[in-house]
Amino acid sequence: xxxxxxxxxxxxxxxxxPLSPQRPLSPQGALADGAxxxxxxxxxxxxxxxxxxxxxxxxxxxxxxxxGGLFSAAAMLALGSLCWLLFNESVVVYGVLFxxxxxxxxxxVREADLVTAPISVPIAFAVGIVPISGGTGGIGGxxxxxxxxxxxxxxxxxxxxxxxxxxxxVRKVQMMNRxxxxxxxxxxxxx
Numbered sequence: 001x002x003x004x005x006x007x008x009x010x011x012x013x014x015x016x017x018p019l020s021p022q023r024p025l026s027p028q029g030a031l032a033d034g035a036x037x038x039x040x041x042x043x044x045x046x047x048x049x050x051x052x053x054x055x056x057x058x059x060x061x062x063x064x065x066x067x068g069g070l071f072s073a074a075a076m077l078a079l080g081s082l083c084w085l086l087f088n089e090s091v092v093v094y095g096v097l098f099x100x101x102x103x104x105x106x107x108x109v110r111e112a113d114l115v116t117a118p119i120s121v122p123i124a125f126a127v128g129i130v131p132i133s134g135g136t137g138g139i140g141g142x143x144x145x146x147x148x149x150x151x152x153x154x155x156x157x158x159x160x161x162x163x164x165x166x167x168x169x170v171r172k173v174q175m176m177n178r179x180x181x182x183x184x185x186x187x188x189x190x191x
């Protein structure tokens with residue numbers, strides 16, 4: 001008889017033979033005639049590092065594309081104002097704080113809206129740099145100061161966008177792998 005192979009290798013477990021009714025177990029776990037019963041211990045669970053446990057306790061909201069953009073813009077405006085008040089308009093502190101906001105935006109956006117994270121993060125950088133750009137002379141002077149600050153600090157802008165893009169790519173690959181994996185019930189994967 002020919003057996004057809006499937007694309008997925010499946011482990012087959014051998015059925016274990018039940019204990020014969022001629023040798024009943026005693027309440028202490030030994031056979032009635034005194035023979036010992038050996039039980040196979042389960043493999044020990046892998047120890048989880050404390051860093052992973054701490055990360056699991058963090059909130060994991062799922063923001064829409066618009067929600068992710070609003071979160072990053074509001075966070076960067078607040079951080080820009082804080083840098084203006086506390087750090088004497090320090091763009092370096094602002095740039096360093098931009099990197100975790102970019103990462104959080106990419107981590108918290110829903111899987112359906114993953115493409116919006118690398119787009120909304122540079123917009124949030126531009127919104128947040130307004131308080132620390134130092135423009136004078138009305139709206140035209142303020143706009144020129146913002147454009148100059150964006151040009152001078154393009155490294156931070158590109159770095160945060162790269163962080164959001166990499167996290168988005170990793171999440172997208174994980175999502176595609178989860179969908180490709182067969183379900184335990186044997187049914188087709190839902191699209």
